[in-house]
Amino acid sequence: MPELPEVETVRVQLIDKVVGKKIKGVEVFHDKTVGFDEDFEQKLLGKIISDIGRVGKLLFFSFKNESDLFMLAHLKMTGQFFYVSKNEVVTGGGHSMTENDMREFPGRHTRCAFYFADGTSLYFNDMRIFGYLRLVDKPGLETAKSGYGPEPIDPDFDIDWFLQKLKRRNTNIKAVLLDQTFVSGLGNIYVDEALWRAKVLPERQASSLSKREATALAVASKEVMLESILKGGTTFQSFADTEGREGNFRDYLKVFGRQGQICERCGGEIKKIRVAGRGTHFCSKCQR
DNA sequence: ACTCTTGTTAAAAC
DNA sequence: GGTTTTAACAAGAG
Numbered sequence: 001m002p003e004l005p006e007v008e009t010v011r012v013q014l015i016d017k018v019v020g021k022k023i024k025g026v027e028v029f030h031d032k033t034v035g036f037d038e039d040f041e042q043k044l045l046g047k048i049i050s051d052i053g054r055v056g057k058l059l060f061f062s063f064k065n066e067s068d069l070f071m072l073a074h075l076k077m078t079g080q081f082f083y084v085s086k087n088e089v090v091t092g093g094g095h096s097m098t099e100n101d102m103r104e105f106p107g108r109h110t111r112c113a114f115y116f117a118d119g120t121s122l123y124f125n126d127m128r129i130f131g132y133l134r135l136v137d138k139p140g141l142e143t144a145k146s147g148y149g150p151e152p153i154d155p156d157f158d159i160d161w162f163l164q165k166l167k168r169r170n171t172n173i174k175a176v177l178l179d180q181t182f183v184s185g186l187g188n189i190y191v192d193e194a195l196w197r198a199k200v201l202p203e204r205q206a207s208s209l210s211k212r213e214a215t216a217l218a219v220a221s222k223e224v225m226l227e228s229i230l231k232g233g234t235t236f237q238s239f240a241d242t243e244g245r246e247g248n249f250r251d252y253l254k255v256f257g258r259q260g261q262i263c264e265r266c267g268g269e270i271k272k273i274r275v276a277g278r279g280t281h282f283c284s285k286c287q288r
Numbered sequence: 289a290c291t292c293t294t295g296t297t298a299a300a301a302c
Numbered sequence: 303g304g305t306t307t308t309a310a311c312a313a314g315a316g
Contacts, residue, residue: 075295
């Protein structure tokens with residue numbers, strides 16, 4: 001389940017692997033993935049990838065000498081980009097891949113393939129078909145980007161603004177942190193982790209947080225995501241990087257998936273409940 | 289057969 | 303208009 005750290009991991013790897021490459025062929029295996037754009041392949045033929053940006057969990061590809069064409073890419077829950085270098089025998093290694101996927105690309109869940117002029121290729125796999133690839137013009141890119149709030153990892157993230165906004169939100173803090181139009185990048189895993197670090201219960205009303213708690217939460221959100229990026233993200237059920245490897249931050253999770261275990265900070269029991277419609281993990285003793 | 293998993297969004301309620 | 307809640311989406315794991 002890719003959140004900001006996982007998407008950033010993919011972005012950095014993709015930049016290293018496909019920027020500067022010319023698209024020689026495109027194959028769409030599932031129309032919904034490309035928004036039923038019948039010209040998807042044709043629009044990309046001959047284009048050279050010049051950069052890959054990110055806002056929140058959304059990636060956007062730019063192309064050389066094309067100021068009005070961009071490809072948005074959202075992994076949603078099970079989207080994965082796999083890069084295959086030429087002549088490489090793909091045996092795969094990610095535990096999330098089915099045996100079919102491990103044997104060859106394209107595999108059962110491959111929704112789109114990009115073939116480059118140098119013989120390498122990039123596959124977009126997405127088991128549940130929630131993810132998408134979309135071609136947009138410059139205004140379309142701006143519209144997409146405008147829907148995202150600031151990222152806690154941004155050096156310019158304004159904690160005072162964060163404090164003031166929280167006071168006006170009339171729902172639980174978990175739902176607020178999951179709202180990408182408010183702050184972007186956090187998903188179910190990192191929200192639970194940030195709340196644990198800040199010692200705040202997920203069901204607390206956002207407006208009830210003290211200045212100290214809200215500040216701790218902003219700092220915790222930033223730190224947990226930055227630390228995860230350094231570990232290549234978290235693999236819980238399905239995340240894999242561009243080579244099919246898992247992320248290594250899973251070992252550093254303090255509450256997510258640890259229901260029934262003991263909190264390493266206070267010895268309390270980690271519980272799992274449902275908040276904001278999501279499985280929610282927290283320490284029943286040291287989070288308040 | 290049934291429940292659970294989650295990022296985003298549409299729709300409806302307020 | 304902004305906020306909030308809920309369901310829907312899809313497919314697999316258990």
